[in-house]
Amino acid sequence: MLMKQIPLCAAALIAALLVEVTILARLHLPGAVPDLVLVVVVGLALVYGPRAGCLLGFCGGLLVDLAPPSDHAAGRYALVLTVVGYAVGLIRREAGQLRSALGGLLAVAAATVCGTLLFAVVGQITGDNGTGHLPLSELTITALIYNVLMAPFVVPAVMALARRTVSDPVARTLGGSAESAGAGGGGGPAAASGFAMPRIRAPRSGARLGRRGGSVKLKGGYRR
Template sequence: MRFNRMLLSTVLVVVALVLQVCVLARLQLPGAVPDLMLLTVLGLALVYGHVGGAFVGFGAGLLADLAPPADHAAGRYALVLCVIGYLAGLAKPESGQLRSAAGPMLVVVGAAVGTTLLYAGVGALVGDTAARDVGLGSLIFTAALYDLLLAPFVVPGVMALARRAENDPLGESSGGSAKAADVSSGWLSGGGTGLSIGGGQRGGLRMKSVKARASRAGRIKGVKRL
């Protein structure tokens, strides 16, 4: 991944981990704890795709495994979030734009349920029966409910920051930046007829000036232009 992606992902994951450990985990809510780390991974995966989502998920999960107070084997949550990040990245829209909020909400619910089941399944393989003792059904329901309520406040903001980072002119690929710029401009299109008309006039003037410079350059260099 490019440097701007790595930097943004690291900052967002660390902030999410601190808020989850210091704030959300202390709310003493019934059932599961709202998973801010999961929502952050989902937001980044919906912008970066399945490969980027898998990398971000693995790094975020490993950080959560090592951060105190960790009560499980290291690598357990990293495996879960790596799989979830990969699967969520497959739902990335081809155009880069989300047409409605229904798709991301379904991704959040599916990820919340899948994360709980995978975490409990991996725990069962290593002899951890805590999820069975608490009640797997209640954990799945509360995890999906809490994450769904928290998602509108987290996922859109994470996606917006990720798209803005993709427009960084210092990125490695100008093609990727141009593509991200086109995606971002789609949110602003149709904002007003005056802007679109003015943009068309300025675009026409720029095209005329470019053509004029190209024709002069062709005559100077002796290149025959058709």
């Protein structure tokens, strides 16, 4: 990650945590608490890729583990979001852009279901019964509904801000396309730099060169 990306990521994760703890948790919605931190991690991972998504997932999950009123062991949700951030980063599109809003919704939905199940599995393995007062099915369904409802508003905004910190994504995409065209068409260095070599048209079949008075001068000085 670049230095100019760190402040944006830190601000996004902290703001998501504050909104989740001070507003969403106090709404007392049935079932799970809307997981705004997970939605933000998904949006950032879709732009920055798997390695940054892994790191951001760990940091965001650790913030959730340490923020009150957390009732589970520290590090449990950090592990979950680390895996989620890495997995979501693997489906990143070129220049951090999605073809449609449905891609963001599906990414959030898959991350929510897998994250909830992984959180329960880790709790069973470690013997941590935090948030065990709700049935797993109810916890998964309600978390899925809340996160998917937030996704159309949060994911595009987070991705738009994150793309601003990526160094010239448009030029990078055009350069990659030019390199691919140069490699596939034998364009050489000029094609790889983004400039297409002009094509030289071959003379038409049957065309005669050097016509003078209805005859063509051939090699050796003879005429036909």
